[in-house]
Amino acid sequence: MQRIGIIGVGEIGRAIVEGLRSGGGGASPEVFLSPRGARTAAELAGRFEGIRVCADNQEVVDRSEVVVIAVRRQDHHEALAGLTVDDDRTVVNVMAGVSTHDLRRALATGAPIVRAIPLPAVRERGAVTVTHPSHPVVDALFERLGGALPVADEEAFNVFSALTSTLTTHYAYLTTLTSWAAGHGIAPDAADAYVRGLFQAAGRSLSDRTRPLHRLAADHETPGGSNERLRTTWFDPANTAALTKALEGLLADLNQEPESGSPSR
Secondary structure (H helix, E strand, O other): OOEEEEEOOOHHHHHHHHHHOOOOOOOOOEEEEOOOOHHHHHHHHHHOOOEEEOOOHHHHHHHOOEEEEOOOHHHHHHHHOOOOOOOOOEEEEOOOOOOHHHHHHHHOOOOOEEEEEOOHHHHHOOOOEEEEOOOHHHHHHHHHOOOEEEOOOHHHHHHHHHHHOOHHHHHHHHHHHHHHHHHOOOOHHHHHHHHHHHHHHHHHHOOOOOOOHHHHHHHOOOOOOHHHHHHHHHOOHHHHHHHHHHHHHHHHHHHOOOOOOOOOO
8 A cells, every 4th residue: 555545634534644654564655635624734744754735635536546535524525526536546434424325426436435433543553443344455554553343234334333422421421520529629630630540540451351341340349349339329220221222323323324415414
């Protein structure tokens, strides 16, 4: 893989570039960036060799073998209007909620289209990226960025997309903890530092693949202790059911094909 284009240089586009330039893994590919997200694109081109900001999205496509489309889903019809994508390109769709069928219709191309869910941690090559369908070039790209997890069909892909949507809920949970502590007289910066350290340590335990998640939970609580008390009184069956219902509703929307010309969800 020698030439990668990125249309839409936001958080994920930046993370992909930084991951490709973080060292190791052989020669780095040339990367061509769209002028969307101009400030970020210019900053990346100034930091790294082999990064070029193109005049427009068509130049990105023309110069690249693999084209990553990372614009916001509500902007993709406008951003991609009029683009010509030859069938010998490979298109990587990282837009949440935009199906392969919808993107192919927008691009009017016969090129292979692969959906992917890269996370910001690809900048440290520290996150597995779900892909569909499996494609040797795309899977090799994400193996370089922390690992690829190809799935069999778009329905399974949408399950992983729904799981990814829980990330900011986790951050909101941590924010609630720090706010609660501050309400009891703890300095906000001290509460923030403690909660960060607490959950960073918990996150490191996830690297132990010998223990399933339910086992990790059991190993972190004492029968009758405070961890068990909070888990069983707050994360009760009603709470679990509410979370499951929210995930099911999101998945139903992700599985629903948007009508032609309508905004993607």
